[in-house]
Amino acid sequence: MNAIEFIISGMLAAATPFLLAALGELVVERAGVLNLGVEGLMALGAVLAFITVYHGGGHFLGFVAAGLGSAALSLVFAVVALGFRANQVATGLAIGILGQGLSALFGKTYESLTVKALPKLAFPWLSDIPVVGGLFTQDIVVWICLLATLCIWAMFTFSKLGLIIRAVGENPKAAHAIGYPVVTVRVLAIAFGGAMAGFAGAYAAVIYTPLWADGMIAGRGWIAIALVVFGTWLTGRIFLGACLFGAVSLMGLAAQATGMDVPSQLLSSLPYIVTIIVLGIISSNRRLLKLNGVASLGEPFER
């Protein structure tokens, strides 16, 4: 397999943790809340899924445990940031630190252990196409994640629910005045975002790299938050961004496999460097950010 085929066939799986977490954060931000705790939520989900699967609970239960655990931690964020109207940046950072700490605490006795990943399912005919065939050989979670992307896109584009979430994020006072339950919508969005971050962590820990190591999320939660900005709060662009980052994180492996003489540390920092560069390029276009941005992002709502 050459490098191009390697990247094409692995891109979607590599993109899945980014995409799941970013989709969750998209919903949270669309509702007007900035939750910077994604890294910690992912870490907690990762360890819960790993422990469940390691003890024979199976992958499905692993994802359930991750989703519930991370949603519960994200509700702590909701209580502090919405209930007590704390600064959302500080609250998110606290949740991030707490989640990473808890994951290290729970995962301590599982360090360097492995579990079995899920098998890849091949599409008949499509998977046999040369070069791009690998794109159609993925595990079930990748397919579910693509379906979720489509659902969230459809929700924001066609449904009343999507409209309510956007109204709550754009102008909470007006949304409240016409009778929408601003706080309830925000709490549910935060719980959803937490569960998605948990799934993202679970995918990373029991399917993508089915091995537990402290710090294995390695900044992916932060890149997911950046992806929401890259995608200018649009589902389709977030999907493309996640694929780009999936490819970037594989480029390092591909370069090493082909025996290129590049320090491995440079390759591992490639996703971070690309994030910084892309963030600069997208953000410098202020019109684009303003066009789809969320007007009252991060501002507490007071009646």
Next chain:
Amino acid sequence: MNIWSMAPSFVRRERASSAATVLAPVVALTVAIILNLGLYVVIGRDPLAVIHAMLLEPFLSFASFSEVLLKAGPLLLIAQGLAIGFRAKVFNIGAEGQFILGAISASAIPVWFPQATGQWIWPAMLLLGAIGGALWASITAFWRVRLNANEILVSLMLSLVAAQLLNYLLLGPWKDPNGFNFPQSVMFQYDAMVPTLISGTRVNVSLLITLALSLAAWIFMQKSFAGYKLQVGGLAPRAAGYAGFSQSWAIWLSLLIGGFAAGLAGAAEVAGPLGQLQRSISTGYGYAAIIVAYLGGLHPLGIIVSALVMAVIYIGGDNAMVSANLPIAAVRVFQGSLLLAYLVAIAFVRYRLEWPQAARKTVHRSPS
């Protein structure tokens, strides 16, 4: 009518409660201690042994208290720098990376000139470290001011890059050839070390520099016009704009001060207790300092107290790891829950709680 109307509501106080301002960190610390002790019981540790190791032992001998002072130094220095930015609503959360770059820059002198002697070496290292940290932070400032990129994300990403850069140097060009293949630099020569302040301990002169800079931070924030401009920019960006206070200036200044302080702390760490560049130069100082800054109420004097508290937790956590078999990750859990508890506690500075019964008597909502 929905379920939220059953809950007590927060009513903004006309003026912030000063009693709550002072009490908030104390209450938060108490709550965090209780919550974490509960957690230790759950994971099967003896809470009394943990309390003893974590909260008492650091004070029981001068030797261990000197370690608290040693640990408080970098936390204090970094937090003072960050708090200035936080007050201006510039969220530099990349102090970890700026700390690492400070340590790397300072190490350049003893790594490249291991035979050099002279009293100029350690001051030059501290200066070089501070400049290195400020330069690393200036990337974030440039991205924020010129490219409009979010400083939280950029500074954090740069921390992850800095960690990789450190690994690269220690596994590659800066690795000690006689170091049995450990990822660390050569041991620094005598003149590259900051002189000891209290003999018999590892506390060195950098603690004095840190306290002097804390005083400078207090004067800057409370007495100077530049500090005033920064605070106005944070409290009321529009008003600051009308008054001609430039936001770009505030971002550059906040980030350069934050990077300078974190870089200096990184330099003082390699030229102080470590004596060489190692992979583990930081145990999350850059992130812990964010909590120190908030817990100190973003006030230069409050931060001195909160840095000591955080240092006790670090040293106490180390003790508890040995004597009560507590995983070191418990320190991170403690840090996170402490910040959360503090954020809840300070809500009572600005708001008072009103139960629905009382709220009905003082209706101030327009009918909808």
